[in-house]
Amino acid sequence: MRVRFGEEQAERLLWRAGFGPAPGQAAKLATLGLDGAVDSLTHPKSKRLAGPSPHDEKGNPLAPRDAWGHDHCWWLDRMVRTQAPLIERMTLVWHDWFATSKGGAPQGLMLRQNALLRRHALGNFEQLALDVTQDPAMLLWLNGTSSSKWDVNENYARELQELFCLGAGRGYSERDVRALARALTGFRNDWTDAGPTRFRFDPKQHDGGIKRLYGKRGKLGWKDGVRAVVRHREHPSFFVAKLWSYFIPTAPPPKTAKALERLYRSDHEVRPVLEAFLRHPHLYDSGRRMVKPPVVQAAGMLRAVRRGIDTTAWAWLCESAGQYLFMPPNVSGWDDTRWLDTATFRGRWQMAQYICEPAAVTGTQPFDAAELVSRAAGFLGVRLSGGVRAGLERYAKQVLATADEDWKKESWPALTLNALRMLVATSPDYLTS
Numbered sequence: 001m002r003v004r005f006g007e008e009q010a011e012r013l014l015w016r017a018g019f020g021p022a023p024g025q026a027a028k029l030a031t032l033g034l035d036g037a038v039d040s041l042t043h044p045k046s047k048r049l050a051g052p053s054p055h056d057e058k059g060n061p062l063a064p065r066d067a068w069g070h071d072h073c074w075w076l077d078r079m080v081r082t083q084a085p086l087i088e089r090m091t092l093v094w095h096d097w098f099a100t101s102k103g104g105a106p107q108g109l110m111l112r113q114n115a116l117l118r119r120h121a122l123g124n125f126e127q128l129a130l131d132v133t134q135d136p137a138m139l140l141w142l143n144g145t146s147s148s149k150w151d152v153n154e155n156y157a158r159e160l161q162e163l164f165c166l167g168a169g170r171g172y173s174e175r176d177v178r179a180l181a182r183a184l185t186g187f188r189n190d191w192t193d194a195g196p197t198r199f200r201f202d203p204k205q206h207d208g209g210i211k212r213l214y215g216k217r218g219k220l221g222w223k224d225g226v227r228a229v230v231r232h233r234e235h236p237s238f239f240v241a242k243l244w245s246y247f248i249p250t251a252p253p254p255k256t257a258k259a260l261e262r263l264y265r266s267d268h269e270v271r272p273v274l275e276a277f278l279r280h281p282h283l284y285d286s287g288r289r290m291v292k293p294p295v296v297q298a299a300g301m302l303r304a305v306r307r308g309i310d311t312t313a314w315a316w317l318c319e320s321a322g323q324y325l326f327m328p329p330n331v332s333g334w335d336d337t338r339w340l341d342t343a344t345f346r347g348r349w350q351m352a353q354y355i356c357e358p359a360a361v362t363g364t365q366p367f368d369a370a371e372l373v374s375r376a377a378g379f380l381g382v383r384l385s386g387g388v389r390a391g392l393e394r395y396a397k398q399v400l401a402t403a404d405e406d407w408k409k410e411s412w413p414a415l416t417l418n419a420l421r422m423l424v425a426t427s428p429d430y431l432t433s
Contacts, residue, residue, distance in 0.1 A: 002281075005034040008383060009284045015292065015433035016247050017041050017278055018085025020300030021381060038278045042122060042271055044084035051081045054309035062309075065108045069315030072325040075114065076318070077309040079299035086274070090121035092295070093246050095325070098132050098164060099333035102326045105137035106195050110326045113137040122271040125239065125264075126230045129165065133226050134187065136199040142331070144187045145199065149207035157181035159331055160229055171234035172214070179211040183225030230268060236261040243273065245336075248282050249290045256280070289432040291339040294321035294347065301355045301425070304380045317354060321347030340431065352425035355380075356418065365413035367403075369396035372413060376420035380430065388429050392420055 003009065010026040018041070021029075029037045054062050054077035056070070064074035082088045094117040102110045113135050120128040132138050133156070139145045147153035157180035162168045186206030190198040201222070211220045213228055220228070229235065240260045244252050252260065264273050282288055292300070295318050302308065318324060322344040328334055340348075359379070366372065373392045377384050384392070396416050403412040424430060 003034050003279070003284050005037065005284075006030050009034070010037060011381075011383065012284055012433060013037060013041070013278065014085065015296070015300065016283060016290070018089050019079045019082075019296055020303055020433075022303045023306065023381065026381075034279060038275055041086040041278065042275050044087065046083040047087065048083055049078060049081040050083055052308050053077075057311040057313070062312075064111060067312075069312045071102070071107050071111065072315040072318065073309050073312050074111075075325050076295060076299055076302075076314055079295065080302045080308060087118065087121040089296075090270075090274075091118040092293075093243070094120065094128070096246075096328060096333035097242070098138065099328040099331050100135075100137050100141045101328055104141040107326065109137040109140070109196070114326075122274065124268055125270055126227060126268045128270075129160070129230050130223060130226050133160070133184070133222065134199075134201070136189065136196065139187050139189065139199060140196060144184065145189045145196075147181065147185045147187070148205040149182070149185050149209075152178070152181050152185055152207065154178065154181040157184055157225075160226070163332060165229045165238065166232060166234050167238045170238065171232055176213055179213040179220075180225050180229070182207040182209070182211050183213070183220040184222045186222065236265045239264060240273065243270075244277060247277050248280070249288055250282065252280075252282070291336075291432050293334070293336070293339060294318045294323040294344070294351070295325060297321075297348070297431070298351055301351065301380060305355060305359060307355075311354075313354060317347060317351045319347070320344070321351060345426075348431065349422075349426055352422050356421045356425060359421075360418045361414050363414060364410070365417050367400060367409060367413050369393045369400060372396050372417050372420055376417055376424045379421050380425060382424050382427070382430050384424070384427075384429050388427050392423060392427075395423070396420060 007026050007030045010029040011021055014021045014026060014029065029040070032040060054073060056062065062070040062074050062077075064071040079088050091114065095114070098117070100110065100113060116131055116135055120131065133144070138156070142156040142159060143153040144156050147156075154177055158177050161172050161177065161180065166172060186201050186203060188200055188202045188205060189196045206221070208219055210217055213220060213225065214232060218224070237257070240257055241251065244260075251257075260273055260276055263276065277283065298314060298318055315324065322339060323334060365375075370393055373384070373389060373396055376392070399416045399419075400412055403409045
């Protein structure tokens with residue numbers, strides 16, 4: 001089925017494969033057609049950041065390596081200013097996929113891992129898995145440098161199979177976990193007053209004996225172990241289903257899944273699989289909406305109003321909404337099925353306040369409910385559904401009806417418009433894409 005690709009579909013694509021459209025961006029993207037639009041995202045002309053550098057509320061540059069919240073705002077700034085939104089979005093996907101937290105690794109090492117994930121954003125998954133395995137933040141987070149031939153730690157071997165590559169109980173046994181853990185022994189680091197340093201592989205600490213992994217025997221090293229997992233027969237189906245879920249909320253049709261698995265299995269390249277996802281009709285089906293992750297919504301609001309990072313409040317705002325970057329809740333990452341609940345919705349409301357209140361309107365506005373709703377939707381570039389628009393117009397009419405004096409008729413429309421902006425920013429039409 002061929003996808004009709006217009007401005008509405010371009011908006012959906014920019015939200016799913018990026019952080020929402022800046023003003024005029026969706027209309028421009030729509031002129032490229034579906035294939036051209038997808039190609040522009042998977043082969044960006046520029047990876048530079050555009051716009052003023054981020055700073056805190058006092059105008060000082062961010063200090064992402066050591067100040068609380070500055071790491072979060074540093075990355076949020078990249079999401080806001082990027083000219084390669086899919087690369088930044090995939091960096092976020094890999095951060096959730098290979099979930100690592102500064103609760104177990106210094107902020108500086110988390111930033112180093114972030115750069116690694118960005119380099120591999122659209123690249124080869126096998127190489128990504130190899131590089132993540134020897135990444136210092138991951139080595140600390142899942143005890144890689146605490147595992148030697150004399151004292152084998154199974155944490156990373158288990159998660160590499162269960163969470164990162166195969167899925168729980170799919171094609172491996174406890175014996176395979178132990179064998180893989182032995183293959184992954186030998187990583188070390190030193191400790192100084194400044195923290196962990198000099199990460200390396202020490203052959204003397206490695207278990208060089210015979211291992212039996214997935215029914216095959218051999219003197220497996222750590223690279224052999226990682227490659228064996230990625231080349232396991234169960235990996236392509238796991239990879240396709242997991243990556244698909246970041247872009248489309250319903251599972252791929254069986255024939256589509258098989259075709260994607262064949263495409264991926266040939267060389268483990270991510271880009272061709274992503275391009276197939278982004279061209280699939282299910283992504284553009286209006287009945288398949290997804291809740292925006294908090295940081296995606298925050299970046300999208302800032303992009304919509306052309307505002308950069310000018311306060312570190314975005315760290316606690318996004319944390320209140322359920323997502324603090326560099327600190328996923330556990331090794332499984334964030335639970336995308338629980339982005340909205342009675343606790344985190346308050347954080348979404350506060351994020352909207354930080355966008356709407358500095359831009360509050362004053363002065364004369366039209367004394368017309370429908371026009372005020374249209375202007376409120378236009379503030380963030382929201383495409384309102386019939387039911388949401390009707391509800392907002394009823395609210396606006398009720399408010400305007402209370403203007404029984406001239407001064408109220410003069411001031412009520414502006415006040416109503418500011419309230420409508422908040423309601424639009426926290427409506428189902430904006431919280432989902």
